[in-house]
Amino acid sequence: MLNIGGLHQGVVIDHIVAGMAMDIYDYLELGKLDCCVAIIKNASSRKMGRKDIIKIEGPFALDLDTLAVLDPNITVNMIQDDTIVEKRKLRLPEKVTNILRCKNPRCITSIEQELPHVFRLTNPEKRVYRCAYCEQKYKESNK
Amino acid sequence: MRHVISPLDLTVEETDDILALAGKIMENPEKYAHACEGKKLATCFYEPSTRTRLSFEAAMLNLGGKTLGFHSADSCSASKGESVADTIRIISCYADICAMRHPKEGAPFVASQFSGIPVINAGDGGHNHPTQTLTDLLTISKLKGRLDNLTIGFCGDLKFGRTVHSLINAMVRYPGVKFVLISPDELRIPTYLREETLDARGISYKEVSRLDEVMPELDILYMTRVQKERFFNEEDYIRLKDSFILTKKKLENARDDMFILHPLPRVNEISVDVDTDPRAAFFRQAQYGVYARMALILTLLGLAGKEY
Numbered sequence: 001m002l003n004i005g006g007l008h009q010g011v012v013i014d015h016i017v018a019g020m021a022m023d024i025y026d027y028l029e030l031g032k033l034d035c036c037v038a039i040i041k042n043a044s045s046r047k048m049g050r051k052d053i054i055k056i057e058g059p060f061a062l063d064l065d066t067l068a069v070l071d072p073n074i075t076v077n078m079i080q081d082d083t084i085v086e087k088r089k090l091r092l093p094e095k096v097t098n099i100l101r102c103k104n105p106r107c108i109t110s111i112e113q114e115l116p117h118v119f120r121l122t123n124p125e126k127r128v129y130r131c132a133y134c135e136q137k138y139k140e141s142n143k
Numbered sequence: 144m145r146h147v148i149s150p151l152d153l154t155v156e157e158t159d160d161i162l163a164l165a166g167k168i169m170e171n172p173e174k175y176a177h178a179c180e181g182k183k184l185a186t187c188f189y190e191p192s193t194r195t196r197l198s199f200e201a202a203m204l205n206l207g208g209k210t211l212g213f214h215s216a217d218s219c220s221a222s223k224g225e226s227v228a229d230t231i232r233i234i235s236c237y238a239d240i241c242a243m244r245h246p247k248e249g250a251p252f253v254a255s256q257f258s259g260i261p262v263i264n265a266g267d268g269g270h271n272h273p274t275q276t277l278t279d280l281l282t283i284s285k286l287k288g289r290l291d292n293l294t295i296g297f298c299g300d301l302k303f304g305r306t307v308h309s310l311i312n313a314m315v316r317y318p319g320v321k322f323v324l325i326s327p328d329e330l331r332i333p334t335y336l337r338e339e340t341l342d343a344r345g346i347s348y349k350e351v352s353r354l355d356e357v358m359p360e361l362d363i364l365y366m367t368r369v370q371k372e373r374f375f376n377e378e379d380y381i382r383l384k385d386s387f388i389l390t391k392k393k394l395e396n397a398r399d400d401m402f403i404l405h406p407l408p409r410v411n412e413i414s415v416d417v418d419t420d421p422r423a424a425f426f427r428q429a430q431y432g433v434y435a436r437m438a439l440i441l442t443l444l445g446l447a448g449k450e451y
Contacts, residue, residue, distance in 0.1 A: 106268045108247040112226050115253065123339065133249025134270055137335065 010035070010057040012077040013067065018042050021052035024070065027099070028062055035060065048073075065093050069100065072127065094121050100129060100138045107134035145443050146255035146262040150276035150309045155316045157442075158280065164447055165281050165431070165438035172205065178441060178451045179208030185238035186212030187230065187254075188265070189221060189245040194407060194429060195265050195274070199242045202436035211238060216246075228257040235259035240444055242274075243267075261443035269305050275406055276309040277439060278432035283363055285431065286402045286424055292319035294360050299367035299387050299412060301326040306406040307367060308336055315346050322348040323357045327383040330373060353386060358397045364389070366405045366425075368412050391416045404428055 016024060021039045030037050035058040045051040056062075067074050068090035076088035100119045102109045109115050109131070118132035129138040147153060153161065168175050184203040188196050191214060200210045213219040220230060227245070231254040234241055241258065243251045244265040251264035251271075266272040284290050295314060297307050301324055311332070314320045322341070324332055331350060341348050351357055358364075369387050374380040388411060389403065405413060405425040417423050441447045 104248065106246075106248050106270075108227065108245070108249040108253055108267075111247060112228075112253070114226070131249070133252055134268075135248075 006082055007055055007057060007079045008082055009059065010055065010079050011062070011064070012079060013054040013056070013064075014051070014075045014077065015045070015048065015073050016052035016054065017071055017073070018048070018050040018052055020071065021054055024052075024054060024067065024074075027066075027070065028064075030054070030056065033060060063093075064088060065091050066096060066099055068092050069096050069129070092121050092124055092127060095119070095132075096129065102131040102134065102136060102138075104131065104134050104136040107131060107136060109133055144258070144261060146251075146258070146264075147273050147439065147443065148252045148255055148262070148264045149271045150273040150313045152273070158277070158313070160447070161277060161435070161438045161442055162281050162284055164441065165277075165434040166285070168437050169285075169434050174451060175206055175437065175441070177207040178446055178449070179203060179206035179444065182206075182208040182240070182444060183238040184208055184210045184212075184440065185234045185241040185260075186210055186214070186265075187219070187234060187241055187243045188212065188214045189216040189219070189243075189250070191215055192244055192266065194432070195244060195272075196242075198429070198432045199263075199265060199274075199436055201433050202440055205433065206437055206440060208239075208440075227253045230254075231258045231262065240440060263439065263443065266305075269303055271309060272305055273309065274432070274436050274439060275306050276313050277435040278428060279306070279310050279365070279404060279406075280313060281435045282404060282424060282428045282431045283402075286427075287362060287400075290314070290320075291317040293317075293362045294321045294323060295363045295365060296323040296325055296354075296357060296361040297332075297365045297367070298325040298354055298389070299369045300330045300373060301332045301367070302330040303370075303373060304367045307332070307365065310365065311336060312340060315340055315344050320346070322346065323360060324348060324350045325352070325354050325357060325387070326350070327352060327369075327379075327386070329375070329379065329383075330369065354389065355393050355396070358393065358401075361397065361401050364397070364401060364403045366403060366409075366413055368408075368410055388412050388414060389417055390414045391420065394420060394422065397422065 038055040040053040042050045064076050077084045078086040096119050097116050101117045119129040122128050122130045186196050203210050227250050240261045242263045242265040245267050248268040248270035251267050255262040301307050371380050402424040
């Protein structure tokens with residue numbers, strides 16, 4: 001069993017689907033941070049079997065809500081003085097840009113590559129995002 | 144700067160104001176014959192269209208304005224790879240208002256983000272066609288005298304028909320409206336429309352597969368074309384197509400004050416013997432379309448309340 005040391009101050013992004021940590025690392029642009037970042041892949045999990053975890057050290061400002069768009073099961077724990085001070089509940093953002101991609105071949109984004117892919121949350125309960133241009137519902141299989 | 148990209152960009156109040164203005168124009172067209180003098184409408188049509196483009200042009204000419212534009216993607220700089228955003232920036236320098244049709248969904252919305260002049264969506268693929276909806280609303284309100292407490296039957300291709308979806312979305316905003324949805328199983332309204340619009344608002348509706356059985360209930364019958372290419376196989380098409388053709392015979396048990404609408408073009412879904420029936424309103428609907436577009440142009444140019 002690999003041990004990664006505790007965190008004095010920072011964020012633990014937990015319950016990431018195994019294999020997805022690097023996608024989230026890239027999406028959050030963690031490579032640009034100066035602080036210490038640990039990526040734990042394939043950690044054992046009673047709930048998930050295997051999972052990924054990311055630990056980020058230090059105070060910083062990150063828009064973590066968009067993680068809820070990528071994976072609703074992700075949990076975020078804020079750590080201060082070695083203890084969890086907040087279990088952050090991720091809220092689905094009203095609008096996301098260049099996170100989801102519209103795959104509708106009839107959408108204007110299919111021919112104008114420079115347009116940002118903008119999606120709006122139209123049904124928070126059912127987690128429905130629709131393309132701001134063609135209003136097509138985003139489907140996971142479109143990822 | 145106001146744009147009309149979706150029928151729901153206009154509130155009920157704004158929609159009603161436009162319909163009222165269209166009514167005034169119908170009663171006294173001479174009064175509005177110079178209302179847009181000195182103004183120019185750009186018709187930017189990236190795909191061919193007969194009715195919509197000519198209707199827009201007729202509307203602007205009736206208001207004393209002028210028109211310019213292009214009528215296919217081949218005849219504009221899109222063929223050289225220019226983006227919609229750049230095109231509308233340039234058109235904004237030449238005209239006062241733009242009507243845009245584009246085969247790709249969302250293109251007029253993109254235009255509205257970069258435009259210096261009001262943009263009207265004149266149809267974007269299978270997505271929105273707000274001036275058809277205004278036309279339908281004006282036709283219904285003029286023929287029936289109201290937009291509330293009506294039973295509206297939609298018949299034919301309810302799955303892909305953008306005019307049906309837009310009109311349902313617009314009509315649910317009026318009280319007491321019921322829908323009868325007549326289509327083959329394969330062409331029923333999309334789930335999102337059923338769940339997010341009809342069920343979510345508690346709207347009364349039923350889905351049936353035969354036109355004749357519901358005919359006596361209808362105040363309005365909105366016909367659409369059942370296209371062969373929408374079916375998985377030819378047998379299904381041949382088996383079902385006749386159920387969705389309106390004939391004089393099927394009209395026998397319809398109310399005398401029911402009206403038949405169709406966004407046109409009609410192919411064979413309304414038999415020509417229906418054309419002479421006083422309830423056939425689909426050609427009058429095209430005339431109403433000009434008035435609806437005149438009222439919308441005046442409104443978006445800020446000329447609606449002016450003295451001419």
